[in-house]
Amino acid sequence: MLKRWFWRAQISILCACPPLHGVVVRHGIGSNRSGKLWIVTLLRLALRAIPALFSYCRDKLKKRVVLPRVSVGITTRCTLNCDKCVGHIADLQTHEDFPLDVLLRDIKALLSHVDYIYAFNLSGGETFLHPELDQIIRFCAASNRIGTIDLSTNGTLIPNQATLSALRDAKATVRISRYAPALQPNVEQLKTILKENGIHYLHESGDYWYDTGDLGRLQEGSAKRRFSICAQRLCPTCYQGNLYLCSPSLVLTEKEGAGGSEDSIAVRAVSAAEFRRQWKELHKKHVITTCSYCQGFSYQTPRVPVAEQRERHAAD
Ligand code: SF4
Ligand code: SF4
The missing domain is CATH 3.20.20.70 (Aldolase class I)
Structure with missing residues (x-):
C-alpha cells in the first residue's frame, strides 16, 4: 500500500511539474537503484527544486x-x-x-x-x-x-x-x-x-x-x-x-x-x-x-x- 502510494505520488508530482521532471531527467534519478545513489540524487534534486518551482509558477502564470x-x-x-x-x-x-x-x-x-x-x-x-x-x-x-x-x-x-x-x-x-x-x-x-x-x-x-x-x-x-x-x-x-x-x-x-x-x-x-x-x-x-x-x-x-x-x- 505504502509502495503504491509512493509511486503514485512521485509520478503525479513529476507529471504536474514539468521543470522538476526536467531536472530529474538531467540528473538521472530514474537510473539510480542503489540506496546510496538515491540519497545523492535526492540531495542534488533538492538543490535544484527551488529554481524548478519558479519555472513552474512562471509557466502557470503565462499559461505556457x-x-x-x-x-x-x-x-x-x-x-x-x-x-x-x-x-x-x-x-x-x-x-x-x-x-x-x-x-x-x-x-x-x-x-x-x-x-x-x-x-x-x-x-x-x-x-x-x-x-x-x-x-x-x-x-x-x-x-x-x-x-x-x-x-x-x-x-x-x-x-x-x-x-x-x-x-x-x-x-x-x-x-x-x-x-x-x-x-x-x-x-x-x-x-x-x-x-x-x-x-x-x-x-x-x-x-x-x-x-x-x-x-x-x-x-x-x-x-x-x-x-x-x-x-x-x-x-x-x-x-x-x-x-x-x-x-x-x-x-x-x-x-x-x-x-x-x-x-x-x-x-x-x-x-x-x-x-x-x-x-x-x-x-x-x-x-x-x-x-x-x-x-x-x-x-x-x-x-x-x-x-x-x-x-x-x-x-x-
Ligand atoms: S501508460 Fe503506457 S507503459 Fe504505462 S501501462 Fe499504460 S500503456 Fe503501458
Ligand atoms: S535492441 Fe536493445 S540496445 Fe537496441 S534499442 Fe532495443 S533495448 Fe536498446
Missing part, C-alpha cells in the same frame, strides 16, 4: 504549453537485438534510419506547437548509427524551446568526430545503458572519449528490466491502476510524426494497428491550437487503450534480466 520530456526516435537500426526491448526493435521486419529532412520537419512542427520542452531525448535503436546525428543534435540545440538534450546509446559504438563536436556544443547528456560487459566491450573507451571531449554522460545502473509484455493480448487486472503508477507515461514519444504518451502505445498503434488514435497526436497534421487542445486532453487521461494490453513500468511489473539477446536472422 510546456512538455516535461519528449523522446524522438531517429532510427530503428541497432547493434543489439534485445528480447525485451521497450521499442520492440527485435520484432521489426525492417530497420532504417529516418531521413534527416523528415526528422527535422517533425521536430520543427512539434516545437512550433509548444512553448517549451524541458528535456528532449533522441532515441533508437542505436542512435550513434544514424549517419546525420550531428545535424539532428545541432538543429535541436539551436532551438530556444528546448531545455536540455539527451541521447540514448547502448554503449557499443564510438561516435565520429562530427557527433562528438555537436554533443559538446549542445551541452547534451549521453545516457549509456548498462549491460553485461560482453555486450559492451567498448564502453570504457566511450566514456573516456566523452570525458576528453567535455561531454556530460550518465552510465545508467539497472539490475533488471521491466517486462511490458508482448502487447498482443489483454492483461489481467485494472488498466487504470497500472496507468496510475506507470513511470513510462512520463516520457511521450514522437515517432514518424505522431506523439504517443508512451513507447508501448506507439508500438501497439504503429506495429499492431491496435492502439487508440485518441491516445496520440498527429503532430504533422494539426495546428498549434489543436495540438494544445489534444495535449491537454491526453495529459489529463487516467488510462489509455494500450494499458489494457501492457504490464506497465512500476514496482508491480514483472522483472526480467537486462538485455537478453535474441538470435539474429540472416536478413537483419
